[in-house]
Amino acid sequence: MIGEASSAKVHGLHLGIVALLLVLNFILPDYHQSLLSRILVLSVFAMGYNLLFGYVGLLSLGHAMFFSAGLYGAGLAVAHLGWSVPAAFAGGLVCGALLSLVIGVLALRTIGVAFMIVTMMFSQAFFLTILYFAAWTGGDQGVVVPQAGRILHLGALSFDLVDPTVRFIAALVLFSICLFVTTAIIRSRHGRVLVAIRENEERTRMLGYDIFANKLAAVVVSGTICAAAGAAYALLFGYVGSNFASIQYSILPLLWVLLGGAATTLGPLVGTLVMYYVIDITSFYTSAYLLIVGVFLILLVLFFPKGILGTIRQRWLGWLP
Amino acid sequence: MAFGPHLLLAVLEGLVSAAVLSLTALGLSLVFGVMRVVNIAHGELFMLGAVLAWAISNAVGGPPALGFLAALVLAPLIVGAVALVAERLVLRRLHYEPQATIVATIGLLYIIQQMALTFYGPEARPVPPPFNIRIALPWFGYSGYKLSIVAASALVLLATWLVLTRTRIGLVMRATQYDRETAQAFGIPVDRVYAGVFALGAMLAAIAAVLIVPISQAHYLMGQDPLLLSFIVVIIGGLGSLRGTVVAAVLIGLSDGIVSMFFSPTLAKIIATLIVAMVLVFRPQGLFGTPTR
Numbered sequence: 207m208i209g210e211a212s213s214a215k216v217h218g219l220h221l222g223i224v225a226l227l228l229v230l231n232f233i234l235p236d237y238h239q240s241l242l243s244r245i246l247v248l249s250v251f252a253m254g255y256n257l258l259f260g261y262v263g264l265l266s267l268g269h270a271m272f273f274s275a276g277l278y279g280a281g282l283a284v285a286h287l288g289w290s291v292p293a294a295f296a297g298g299l300v301c302g303a304l305l306s307l308v309i310g311v312l313a314l315r316t317i318g319v320a321f322m323i324v325t326m327m328f329s330q331a332f333f334l335t336i337l338y339f340a341a342w343t344g345g346d347q348g349v350v351v352p353q354a355g356r357i358l359h360l361g362a363l364s365f366d367l368v369d370p371t372v373r374f375i376a377a378l379v380l381f382s383i384c385l386f387v388t389t390a391i392i393r394s395r396h397g398r399v400l401v402a403i404r405e406n407e408e409r410t411r412m413l414g415y416d417i418f419a420n421k422l423a424a425v426v427v428s429g430t431i432c433a434a435a436g437a438a439y440a441l442l443f444g445y446v447g448s449n450f451a452s453i454q455y456s457i458l459p460l461l462w463v464l465l466g467g468a469a470t471t472l473g474p475l476v477g478t479l480v481m482y483y484v485i486d487i488t489s490f491y492t493s494a495y496l497l498i499v500g501v502f503l504i505l506l507v508l509f510f511p512k513g514i515l516g517t518i519r520q521r522w523l524g525w526l527p
Numbered sequence: 528m529a530f531g532p533h534l535l536l537a538v539l540e541g542l543v544s545a546a547v548l549s550l551t552a553l554g555l556s557l558v559f560g561v562m563r564v565v566n567i568a569h570g571e572l573f574m575l576g577a578v579l580a581w582a583i584s585n586a587v588g589g590p591p592a593l594g595f596l597a598a599l600v601l602a603p604l605i606v607g608a609v610a611l612v613a614e615r616l617v618l619r620r621l622h623y624e625p626q627a628t629i630v631a632t633i634g635l636l637y638i639i640q641q642m643a644l645t646f647y648g649p650e651a652r653p654v655p656p657p658f659n660i661r662i663a664l665p666w667f668g669y670s671g672y673k674l675s676i677v678a679a680s681a682l683v684l685l686a687t688w689l690v691l692t693r694t695r696i697g698l699v700m701r702a703t704q705y706d707r708e709t710a711q712a713f714g715i716p717v718d719r720v721y722a723g724v725f726a727l728g729a730m731l732a733a734i735a736a737v738l739i740v741p742i743s744q745a746h747y748l749m750g751q752d753p754l755l756l757s758f759i760v761v762i763i764g765g766l767g768s769l770r771g772t773v774v775a776a777v778l779i780g781l782s783d784g785i786v787s788m789f790f791s792p793t794l795a796k797i798i799a800t801l802i803v804a805m806v807l808v809f810r811p812q813g814l815f816g817t818p819t820r
Contacts, residue, residue, distance in 0.1 A: 237549070265626050265629070267629075275586070282812075303704060312804070312808050313808065314807075314810060315809070316807060317810050318625060319563075319625055320807055320811055321615065321630075322565070322629060322759060322809050323565070323807060324804050324808060326758075327758075327800050327801075327803055327804035327807070328800075328801075328804050330755060330800050331800040331801050331804065333732045333799050334793055334796050335797055335802065336798045337793055338791070338793045338794060338797060406726050419575070452753075459635055460630065464630065490686075494641045494644075494645055496637040496638075496640055496641035496644075497637065497638055497640075497641035497642070497645075499637050500633075500634040500635065500636065500638035500640075500641065501634065501638065502634070502635030503630055503631065503634030504617055504631050504634035504635065504638075505530055506630075507621060507630045507631050508617065508620055508621065511627070
């Protein structure tokens with residue numbers, strides 16, 4: 207199925223998308239440039255979610271904790287400890303990786319509905335912990351990351367992440383790295399084992415693959431990618447708040463992935479983009495954005511369980527990654 | 528206040544929350560037990576019950592008891608009807624497939640929440656209790672209404688138990704829970720049983736909400752805590768086990784009341800949530816349940 211020709215097509219498509227986004231940076235008006243950089247960071251979050259939900263078939267309702275592990279790991283390191291941008295970003299990644307390792311070891315003992323509830327419970331405990339240590343985390347008020355700490359020094363060069371263009375490019379770099387990393391993972395041997403687990407766990411076990419180890423690796427990679435999105439969000443947008451750890455932020459990546467198409471590489475970007483612009487456009491007419499989210503969720507599971515790109519792949523473009 | 532009376536007060540408060548909790552959790556447990564559907568919108572159906580109770584008691588007017596009684600009858604019926612519509616229009620079309628129904632009930636959660644915010648508003652509003660009697664204990668006075676909540680919940684629980692174990696409806700429900708396909712083969716209208724169970728689960732949550740609303744106001748975000756606590760109760764008690772659900776509700780309600788009176792409520796919630804997650808990880812059938820076949 208994945209031949210040389212289609213491989214070239216896939217990489218070409220991904221490069222084309224990245225190039226298109228780079229061009230958009232220079233032609234979009236300020237408001238849309240800022241919105242799009244936020245969408246890029248959040249679609250990295252959705253990509254991390256997609257790796258677990260789309261390819262392994264594990265529905266987690268607790269990914270907000272991985273996102274906010276990165277968010278708080280990076281944001282508080284700058285705000286309280288005065289760490290530099292690269293150190294804080296790495297700190298956020300480490301927090302997300304360690305947390306997802308612990309949660310993965312525990313939660314993967316369960317399957318199906320129990321897995322969803324366990325991840326939701328752990329995420330809720332994490333959210334409450336953030337509220338409990340309000341002295342450091344600012345509780346539900348959150349913490350503003352000081353602008354002085356958000357300057358990236360690379361050798362002699364320094365980039366001010368507050369600047370809209372720098373911020374957009376930084377978000378795009380992160381997005382591109384994650385896009386190519388996830389594409390590489392799902393096309394690797396490990397990635398095919400993950401899909402095999404999704405399709406038939408028992409048969410994969412019988413073929414001699416270690417189900418637990420493969421799933422755990424997927425949880426850790428997924429959690430770390432989400433943490434990367436969180437850390438980038440803290441550094442680029444300068445705000446860390448408990449809202450990002452609430453159950454709503456566990457459900458949003460599920461919505462974005464379902465909308466864009468689960469188990470497609472570009473689905474997370476498409477889903478996040480469409481959802482953000484739907485809310486943005488309808489906000490002229492109504493403030494009832496939760497209603498739109500709810501209606502979208504129900505319509506999607508009822509009529510388009512494969513999402514936008516999943517449907518396109520099924521009907522017209524079989525090679526779509 | 529000395530330690531003894533303080534503890535008594537905590538136990539009384541805990542009993543009240545346990546009573547309401549066991550009704551709410553029983554609704555969740557029935558729906559999961561019979562239909563294998565995890566209803567994430569259960570907390571919002573609870574909230575809807577409370578908000579409707581405010582609206583009905585306001586519309587009726589007159590003495591508080593009249594409005595309250597009207598709410599106690601009408602609010603559960605309306606909530607049950609809403610649940611019935613959701614079941615027919617959405618859940619049945621998804622063939623009760625677990626992942627899809629979870630996503631759909633999340634959608635339902637947002638829709639109900641937004642409707643409440645739009646039509647009811649962000650304020651928290653009280654409903655006057657049907658009667659005001661203070662029962663004088665030697666150390667403090669205690670609200671008679673709160674004690675009547677415990678009695679009313681016990682009555683509803685007893686009625687549910689009788690229906691489940693002593694009537695034909697209960698027999699049909701248990702048969703569906705035990706083996707859906709065999710039940711269907713024996714001519715049980717599984718489809719209608721599912722619709723009825725989903726409505727019944729929602730009505731139990733609504734009754735609990737109407738009972739609690741005179742002592743804790745109606746608010747559009749009030750559904751989240753009951754949802755999590757019901758999950759906790761249902762998991763500890765063993766999914767689909769009625770006796771386990773009631774025992775766990777009393778256990779959780781009491782310990783929640785006592786712990787949050789002496790320690791920070793946030794800390795109490797963190798510990799409870801972590802314990803439940805661990806129970807689910809290491810003993811998935813619950814503390815009182817038996818392993819599934």
